[in-house]
Amino acid sequence: MLISAITIFLICVLVGSLTAVHGLKCMSCFGSGLDNCDSRGRMLTCMPNQKLCETVVRRDGVHMTVMKGCKNDRACRDNQMQNTRYAGRSTQCNLDQPNSVCTCCCGKNYCNVGFSTCTGHFASSAPVNDCPEVPDNFPHGNIECNNENKAGSVCEYQCTGQDYFVWPKGQEVNVCLRNGSWARELPCCARPCPPYYLLDDVLLFHLKGENQQNRLDTLLRRFGDLKFAEDALKMAALYYATKPIETSVVRFNEYGADFNRFLELALQRISVVPGPANTGAAIQYALDNLLAPEAGVRDSRVPKAIWVFIANANPADDVKTPSEEARRLGYQLFVVGSETNGFKFDRKKLFEITGNEEHLFLFDNDVSNLSTENVAVINNYFCGNPCDHVLHDHE
Template structure:
């Protein structure tokens, strides 16, 4: 119809008549639009007389009004958590909802009575309300009733859902009779302001006045009786009785107590201890309305020092326990020792406290020294280094090592091993570990024959030891006015070739004059003791200087520098056959100590096999001094005696 009006008002009559014939008369015979009195016929006849633009303006205005009216939502009444419909009406307001919303009422049955909400709600949600109203039963807690309407102010006057349910199912509303409060007490129900609605599921509680206690059940619940349409509370109301504290304080061990009103509510008790006792807790207690005292009763504690118990692995003996004036003595079991004082005394520090005069000792185990790791063997102990531990030593016999001393079993007693720590060693000579440097004086005063004796002596010394990369390494130089570095033998020249070393030694020439021993010592420090030349930093350097006379240069400084690097310098001073006397102070300057000076007074002929054997014995010394190293052996043997040959 609307499209026809637009066509008739805005287009020509011919178009209007065509529309009339096709869509209105639908081919009916005898119908003439020029005489037809229906509204389409009249519209076709008068359409040409209209002002089309004015008509269209009115038409669009009319359409806008219709659309605006169609887009405007329903007027609804809104409120939140009202206690009744009248309460909702008083505090609520009118609100225009959105176009796709309706007016909704919601009533919930809570433990505080009915609560009401009115609001705008989506139409789809309202449709769901009808399916969800299976929860709607106002006589039961948790009931939720919802329903909607879609006309202005349709939810204003009535609760709508709730009243209709009550009208339709009045027998479903079950109420319990009001509860009477107990004497000296009161009853508290969630819907106390609405005594007409104490419905099934409502719980009421009971409380008593100050000074009284609830005797019985403190709450009761409204429930439906089985097989009856009647509701009753499930518990009888309690009684409120005046109360008192259950405990009556009359005695206090080690003191006394006084109360101003026995154990009645409000009574105050005072506690006092006798001399020699101290109060533990509060000195005042009050019987409170809760029928309990304000705190636990105090006690009178005897003033004592902290109790001592026997220390671990020890005993304690006290004259009077831990009371003031007592003396305690501590002792330890065998293998243990007290950490400090063995006697303690207990005495008062003030009127309420007593303390021991010193900290209590403990019994500490007397441990023997740690055996640690041992070269070329291992220790086996029953209890490590603890008291009464028995240890033994097993050496690598496949490498010719054996324990020294032979009886290797030893015991830890009171923190001390009952025997010296053994070691694993090999026969020395030939086995030892050192870097042996021979510095040979080849000055003209020595003479060729004596030089041969010196070389034979050096060869015999070298043959006394096993030369090897992990045992003894040997370096040899000769000197006079200067060092002969062209014929020198370095530590790494013959690491595992003892025969090659001796062959090289036999080729050393004898020539030159002058005796610059200081220069030879400096050269040894600067060149021969380098790691690149085979010297080992972890092995003791033993420097043996063989000379027959006084040096022409200063020796004290070079000797000190060499010894500061850890080298041990020994001087074999050989008095020549020409009757010259050796300067012993000069030899001490070379060695740094008189204990490392050996004088041979029978000339170079004194460098015999006997002297060589004695020298190697000094080098080997105690087999267990520093393992296979000879440092300790030299220090032990040469620090006690000097020999003259």
């Protein structure tokens, strides 16, 4: 009997110490009712000195507000003791007076979800229903629920894939409400965008002046914070002058999904060739040869874009015809240009490429000075809801 008592004592100490190490988890919310509070709330991991979850229900006539959160154990117990304190005709926590304040304390994870002991008399008379079943499959992660799909059950979403996080942010926990609905829609495990986004991107370069390799190295490294992957960003590149320089081409299928290898090939093949900037011919070449299956471009589910990087030179040929064709195919076109030494672009000509003023990024310094912040702004054009990633199974 003594051994059994000691064993139980040690188990209690161990469980208590684990809770202290990992922190008690409580619902934190403020709402106009118990279900309303849970549906708006989030789970908090309490501070070490907060050993209890607290629920406070205040009623003022027909109005009821609910507040839940972590609480210091002594403070919570003191508040709970006020429930039976004499107030008016009965107690502070009551059903027979216009005003009432009820406090509940509990010490287990998620124990203040739903109706606590001292708030049971505020429960709706509506029937309690099960929620839709929890999915068996949660791609790139898993779901753990403390009571399956029953009312009051709390489900935690965890992502196991590298660089995958629960999306939308802050919705790692869901609650089954008494009316049979989940407090939130099912999230997904996704990678953040940026640095991950889905795009086949063609870069066209016409840069004049000395130190081309160093300037291109600086410019391309701005994209190094982005993540290349078979289900994320891939790039192709081309240098051009009077005509596209075919020996400079880097195709989508030449480097796997390795950014450093892409950078190496792009710098090895740089070609400084004098001549006008026949940008229209370069765009047409990209349409015919780079945005084609034999160059490794992915299928129509993956968005496509063409970027023209140009310095101190206006396009010298017809850009309108190939650019309109690219836009008709659903491709996005952008121009990143630099104006130095008094040079000014013919903006009407650049607009014929992009068809959108917001797709023009013009600088009064070297285009290689494109900042990481500029790149982030540009990249946000291609960041949507990551749960809609067409190459991932989020169903």
